[in-house]
Amino acid sequence: MNEVYTWKNAPSADFAVIGDPIDHSRSPQMHSAAYDALGLVYRYICVHVSAGEVGEALEHLTHLGFRGVNVTVPHKAEAMAWSKEPDVLAQQIGAVNTVDLITGLATNTDAPGFLDTLLPFGFPPGSNALILGAGGSARALATVLPSAGFTVDIWNRTAEKAEAFAKEFGLNRIESPTANYDLIVNTTSAGLSQEKLDIDWSQHRANTVVYDLVYGQTPFLAEAHQLGLRTQDGKELLVAQGARSFRFWLGIDPPRDVMRQAIQ
Numbered sequence: 001m002n003e004v005y006t007w008k009n010a011p012s013a014d015f016a017v018i019g020d021p022i023d024h025s026r027s028p029q030m031h032s033a034a035y036d037a038l039g040l041v042y043r044y045i046c047v048h049v050s051a052g053e054v055g056e057a058l059e060h061l062t063h064l065g066f067r068g069v070n071v072t073v074p075h076k077a078e079a080m081a082w083s084k085e086p087d088v089l090a091q092q093i094g095a096v097n098t099v100d101l102i103t104g105l106a107t108n109t110d111a112p113g114f115l116d117t118l119l120p121f122g123f124p125p126g127s128n129a130l131i132l133g134a135g136g137s138a139r140a141l142a143t144v145l146p147s148a149g150f151t152v153d154i155w156n157r158t159a160e161k162a163e164a165f166a167k168e169f170g171l172n173r174i175e176s177p178t179a180n181y182d183l184i185v186n187t188t189s190a191g192l193s194q195e196k197l198d199i200d201w202s203q204h205r206a207n208t209v210v211y212d213l214v215y216g217q218t219p220f221l222a223e224a225h226q227l228g229l230r231t232q233d234g235k236e237l238l239v240a241q242g243a244r245s246f247r248f249w250l251g252i253d254p255p256r257d258v259m260r261q262a263i264q
């Protein structure tokens with residue numbers, strides 16, 4: 001467990017992750033391991049910020065001399081609203097997870113980080129994907145998957161939300177989820193509470209990849225695993241988005257294997 005500071009009591013440091021809750025974040029270990037490996041003497045801490053206080057907190061951390069901040073649930077939209085210079089990708093998604101407090105630039109590294117994690121699977125052009133959920137993480141995926149050549153369908157528990165989401169991103173909405181896809185990504189928080197999603201697995205393909213953004217085993221991944229399908233949990237995305245944030249702030253590619261090891 002990390003030492004957690006409230007933003008008003010934060011010590012002077014170099015980088016931080018803000019969120020609510022934030023005590024389980026693995027970002028401090030991950031970034032610190034990369035600093036050690038590269039001989040850098042930066043300090044990365046966990047800072048608790050309540051909803052509605054993101055702007056004030058970011059101003060305060062700027063005055064304390066912080067160089068950069070990662071933003072996690074539920075503050076990515078609020079950080080976007082505060083940012084003076086969000087890049088085009090962040091604006092498309094409507095969410096910022098990386099802020100440079102020196103330059104004022106802000107971006108979203110979740111979206112390109114997610115594509116990084118798909119590379120080892122070698123999806124051929126024209127693959128199709130199903131996104132489960134229509135929250136903030138789903139928005140990041142819906143923005144980048146089509147640009148990577150995927151045809152994308154969306155399913156969400158609340159149909160009206162799925163309908164609006166499908167319209168906004170130009171995707172096809174489906175009524176009930178099946179496994180008849182090259183890639184299925186669960187962006188819902190169902191896995192956090194070990195809740196099962198009602199998927200028709202009977203139509204799975206031999207090469208279907210089943211991905212859950214939650215860290216570790218979820219009922220969704222367990223079902224896919226039992227069918228012998230390839231699976232991926234959220235740890236690789238944590239590494240990929242963190243490595244891209246690191247590069248955004250410092251202009252150096254950090255060692256991803258060191259970061260990966262630090263969060264196991």
Ligand code: ATR
Nearest residue numbers: 133134135136137138156157158161188189190195
């Ligand atoms: P995030 O920003 O992490 O994506 P969010 O914006 O809070 O999270 O969105 C949560 C998503 O998880 C929503 O799509 C939600 O579905 P609803 O729109 O129907 O609420 C989905 N979700 C949460 N718990 C779920 C469950 N038990 N089964 C199915 N979907 C669930």
